[in-house]
């Protein structure tokens with residue numbers, strides 16, 4: 001991730017969850033950071049500290065979450081300690097198969113455009129309403145190609161064109177655990 005970000009020319013602050021919240025807040029403030037790439041559960045302690053001290057991280061324009069779902073209630077809470085106009089987006093990936101999806105401004109919770117250039121996504125064991133097990137193939141991982149691996153997620157395809165104009169296919173992840181657990185891939189989103 002950091003290697004990819006370095007290609008963009010941006011300044012990255014590799015703050016881990018081991019950093020104490022005050023250090024994270026001070027560094028974000030000192031460097032005037034404007035984007036957070038963070039797991040919601042790791043952002044929680046920072047937000048708690050901001051709430052305790054009455055401070056806000058007003059430089060943050062975009063918060064990209066991954067690793068786990070961002071629930072609307074958490075987003076609403078986080079927003080109070082960031083900038084009112086902070087945009088929240090999520091990426092969907094698994095440690096085994098790599099990045100699978102991304103959100104545009106039109107994607108709702110749990111909805112993602114698929115990275116077609118990276119992943120061949122399939123749904124199997126599809127039920128009557130179109131929800132099935134998500135399987136991905138990623139041949140771009142040259143050293144460890146992934147072939148038809150279950151992510152452990154239930155999803156259904158969104159057939160309507162996305163209002164954003166991006167023609168990449170979209171999926172909506174279902175809430176709740178997959179009907180049959182898989183040890184092949186543990187999902188993180």
Ligand SMILES: [Zn+2]
Nearest residue numbers: 104162164166
């Ligand atoms: Zn879109």
